Amino acid sequence: MFCFQCEQAANGGCSKVGVCGKQPEVAALQDLLVYAMKGIAFWADKARQKGAKDAEIDRFMLDGLFTTVTNVDFDAEEIAKLVRDAAHQRNRAQALFEKVNGAPYTGQVPEAAQPFAAGTTAELVALGARHGVKDSSIDPDVKSVQEIIIYGIKGYAAYAHHALVLGQENDEIYAYTHKALAATLDKSLGLMDFVGLAMECGKTNLTTMALLDKANTDAFGHPVPTPVQLGTKAGKAILVSGHDLRMLEELLKQTEGKGINIYTHGEMLPAHGYPGLKKYSHLAGNFGGAWQDQAKEFVNFPGAIIFNTNCIQRPAENYKDRLFTWGLVQWPDVKNINGMDFTPVIEKALALPGFEEAPGKEILTGFGHNAVMGVAGQVIDGVKSGAIRHFFLIGGCDGAKSGRNYYTEFAENVPNDCVILTLACGKFRFNKLDFGDIGGIPRLLDIGQCNDAYSAIQIAVALAGAFNCGVNDLPLSFILSWYEQKAVAILLTLLHLGVKNIKLGPTLPAFITPNVLNFLVENFNIGPIGTAEGDLKQILG
Ligand code: SF4
Numbered sequence: 001m002f003c004f005q006c007e008q009a010a011n012g013g014c015s016k017v018g019v020c021g022k023q024p025e026v027a028a029l030q031d032l033l034v035y036a037m038k039g040i041a042f043w044a045d046k047a048r049q050k051g052a053k054d055a056e057i058d059r060f061m062l063d064g065l066f067t068t069v070t071n072v073d074f075d076a077e078e079i080a081k082l083v084r085d086a087a088h089q090r091n092r093a094q095a096l097f098e099k100v101n102g103a104p105y106t107g108q109v110p111e112a113a114q115p116f117a118a119g120t121t122a123e124l125v126a127l128g129a130r131h132g133v134k135d136s137s138i139d140p141d142v143k144s145v146q147e148i149i150i151y152g153i154k155g156y157a158a159y160a161h162h163a164l165v166l167g168q169e170n171d172e173i174y175a176y177t178h179k180a181l182a183a184t185l186d187k188s189l190g191l192m193d194f195v196g197l198a199m200e201c202g203k204t205n206l207t208t209m210a211l212l213d214k215a216n217t218d219a220f221g222h223p224v225p226t227p228v229q230l231g232t233k234a235g236k237a238i239l240v241s242g243h244d245l246r247m248l249e250e251l252l253k254q255t256e257g258k259g260i261n262i263y264t265h266g267e268m269l270p271a272h273g274y275p276g277l278k279k280y281s282h283l284a285g286n287f288g289g290a291w292q293d294q295a296k297e298f299v300n301f302p303g304a305i306i307f308n309t310n311c312i313q314r315p316a317e318n319y320k321d322r323l324f325t326w327g328l329v330q331w332p333d334v335k336n337i338n339g340m341d342f343t344p345v346i347e348k349a350l351a352l353p354g355f356e357e358a359p360g361k362e363i364l365t366g367f368g369h370n371a372v373m374g375v376a377g378q379v380i381d382g383v384k385s386g387a388i389r390h391f392f393l394i395g396g397c398d399g400a401k402s403g404r405n406y407y408t409e410f411a412e413n414v415p416n417d418c419v420i421l422t423l424a425c426g427k428f429r430f431n432k433l434d435f436g437d438i439g440g441i442p443r444l445l446d447i448g449q450c451n452d453a454y455s456a457i458q459i460a461v462a463l464a465g466a467f468n469c470g471v472n473d474l475p476l477s478f479i480l481s482w483y484e485q486k487a488v489a490i491l492l493t494l495l496h497l498g499v500k501n502i503k504l505g506p507t508l509p510a511f512i513t514p515n516v517l518n519f520l521v522e523n524f525n526i527g528p529i530g531t532a533e534g535d536l537k538q539i540l541g
C-alpha cells in the first residue's frame with residue numbers, strides 16, 4: 001500500500017499500514033475504487049458532452065469518493081461491494097455514451113475505463129494493488145496536482161453527499177467531477193491544464209458548500225448564537241459524531257419523549273445553533289473534544305455512540321459494543337445503520353446507565369453568515385473606530401500529531417483588540433477558553449463546521465464590500481490547519497478566490513512536490529506556520 005492523502009501520512013506516505021488504522025487490503029480496495037471512478041468518469045463525461053446524464057451514476061460517484069476520505073470506511077467487504085457496484089456503473093456509463101452517440105466509441109479507451117471483472121474480494125485486493133497512487137509513468141509535478149484535484153473532489157463529495165441527504169443537488173458538481181477525473185486519464189494534458197482544473201475544483205467546492213449551506217438552512221433555519229452546555233443532564237444518552245445534520249434530526253425525532261438526551265461530538269457541535277434542531281429540548285449538550293481524543297473520551301460516555309461521517313478511529317474494546325456507524329461510515333464488526341431507523345441505537349442507549357445531572361461550562365456556537373451579517377454594522381463601526389484591529393480566521397481540521405499546539409498558542413496570544421473567527425474541528429484546541437468580547441461582540445465567533453467555510457467567505461466578502469476593498473486588503477488573516485481531504489477542497493476554494501498569505505500547518509502536504517509548492521508560494525504567498533509569537537508579530541507588525 002501507499003497512501004499520503006492526509007496530514008498523518010507517515011514519513012511521506014503510509015506504506016505498511018495506515019497511521020489512521022487503514023489496513024493494506026482496505027488501501028488497495030480504496031485505490032481500486034478511485035481508479036474505477038476515473039473509468040466511470042471517462043464515459044459519463046463523454047455522455048454529458050453529448051447531452052446525456054444519469055442520476056444513479058452521478059450519485060454513485062459521491063458515495064464512492066466520500067467512502068475513500070480519511071477515517072470514513074475501514075471495512076474491506078463494504079468497499080469491495082462498492083467496487084463491484086462501480087464495475088456495474090462503468091458498464092452503464094459506457095452504454096449511456098454509446099446510446100447518445102448512436103455508435104461505439106472509436107478513440108482509445110484508457111485501461112481504467114475498460115470493463116473489469118469484479119470478482120472475489122481477494123481478487124479485487126490484488127487488482128487494486130496494481131492501481132495505487134504511485135505511478136512513475138506520470139511527471140511528478142503533474143501527479144502532484146492530479147492528487148490535489150482528486151483529494152479536493154473527495155472532500156466536496158462528502159459535502160455534496162450531506163446536501164443530497166437533504167434532497168439538494170447541483171449538476172455543476174457532477175459535470176466537473178466527471179470532467180476532472182476523466183482528465184487524469186488523459187496523457188495529452190500538461191501541468192498547467194491540471195493547475196486550471198485544480199482552481200476549478202476550488203470553484204466547484206464553493207458551489208458545493210453553498211449548496212450544503214442552502215440545504216442545511218432551508219431545512220433547519222439559519223444558525224443563531226447559542227450557548228452549548230458542556231455538562232450533562234440526568235438521563236439516558238446518545239452521542240452523535242460527524243457532520244450530517246439530517247441524520248441528527250431523525251435521531252432527535254425518534255428519541256423524543258424517551259428519556260434519552262442527545263449529545264453532540266466533534267463537528268456536530270454547530271448543530272446546536274440551528275433553530276430546527278435546537279428546538280428539541282433533549283439536544284442536551286456537547287461532549288468531549290476533537291475527533292482524535294475519541295478513544296480516550298468515549299469510555300466515559302455511558303450511552304450509545306454513533307458516527308455519521310468522518311472521523312472514526314479504531315474503537316477501543318471498552319466502548320466498541322455501544323458504538324454504531326451510519327451510512328457510508330464503516331468499521332469491521334461495528335453495527336452499521338443503513339437508512340433512518342435508529343431503533344438499535346435507541347435500545348442500546350436505554351440499556352445503558354446514562355448520565356447523572358452535572359451542569360458544566362457553556363460555550364457559544366451559531367455565528368453563521370446570517371448571524372454575523374446581523375451585527376455587521378457593529379463590526380464595521382468597531383473596525384472604523386479602531387476597537388477591532390484585526391480578524392483571524394483560525395480554523396480547519398484537528399489531528400493527533402504534535403505541532404498543533406501552535407493553534408492554541410496562537411489563539412491565546414491574539415491581542416484583546418482582535419476577533420477570532422473559527423470553524424471545523426480545529427477549534428477544540430481553544431474553544432473552551434474565555435476570550436471575552438469587544439463592545440458586546442464575542443472575541444471568539446464559532447462559524448460552524450468545515451463546510452461553513454462558506455459562511456466565512458460570505459463574511460469576508462461582505463466586509464470587503466463594506467470597506468470597498470479586496471479580501472486580501474482586509475485586516476483579516478487565515479491561519480489554517482489541515483488533516484483530511486475536505487481541507488484540501490477548502491484550500492483550493494480560497495486559492496480560486498485569490499486569497500493570499502494563508503498560513504498552513506501543522507505540516508505541509510506530502511503530495512505537494514517542491515515545484516508545486518514554489519508555484520503556490522509565488523502566486524499566493526502561501527506559507528507554513530512558524531511560531532505563534534513570530535507569526536502574530538509578522539501579521540500585526
Ligand atoms: Fe496514512 Fe492518512 Fe492514508 Fe491513513 S489516510 S493511510 S493515515 S496517509
Ligand code: SF3
Pocket residue numbers: 243266267291310311396397398424425426449450451483484486487
Ligand atoms: Fe475534522 Fe475529521 Fe477535518 Fe470537518 S472531523 S474538519 S478532521
